[in-house]
Amino acid sequence: MYTTVRHYQDEASDVVEQIRVHADRLRGLMSGIDGFVAYYLVDTGGGSLVTVSVFADRAGAEESTRAAAKLIGELGMADALPHPPTIMQGEVAVQA
Template sequence: EEGFVPLLRQVPGFVAYYWVDAGGGVMLSTSVFEDQAGAEESVRRAADFVRDNLASLLPEPPQVTSGQVVAAG
């Protein structure tokens, strides 16, 4: 919340960020942006943040998946 989320909030088109503890050591995050350019910039910033701050703590490199929202409630 103090290091990474403020970086995302600076990306143009930022809408929301969610971090989920799925249990069993599995964590996932979802970032929502107004457009593809914002989403791609967030991936670059996340990669830099992980490399500089978290890489030694992660047993596996993060997996990145992107797509368009097709339904919302």
């Protein structure tokens, strides 16, 4: 399995609420990518959030990053998410 973690920092204070409005679309987008295992959006508070995407392989994880960026643009959320996320990705080494 392969995981991508995106950390969004210093975003609009209501960004998580804005994303929740589109939760079904986001779920459908991520689950429609080949190799989908799981997706999580974590509200870390103060305009900061983390997303975790888990896929069977690297190709799916990388596609999720492209798809997320495209969706942000389509939803007109560039003002709420003006800073590019810090992206970390890699092979899952231990699973429980």
